[in-house]
Amino acid sequence: MLSELASDHGEIIVTIGVFFVTFILFIFWLIWSNVVSKSYIKHCEDMTKNDE
Numbered sequence: 001m002l003s004e005l006a007s008d009h010g011e012i013i014v015t016i017g018v019f020f021v022t023f024i025l026f027i028f029w030l031i032w033s034n035v036v037s038k039s040y041i042k043h044c045e046d047m048t049k050n051d052e
Helices: 002-051
Strands: none
Touching: none
């Protein structure tokens, strides 16, 4: 019974799994790019201050 259930819902489970992983990666990428851009902007501001 369990194997039949798994084979019936295998595609659904895989689809949910792929969507879930993609969603987590997307959130991780958003946070990472946000942190990197902030530190990069701060770095650029420091560089311009040093030039003066």
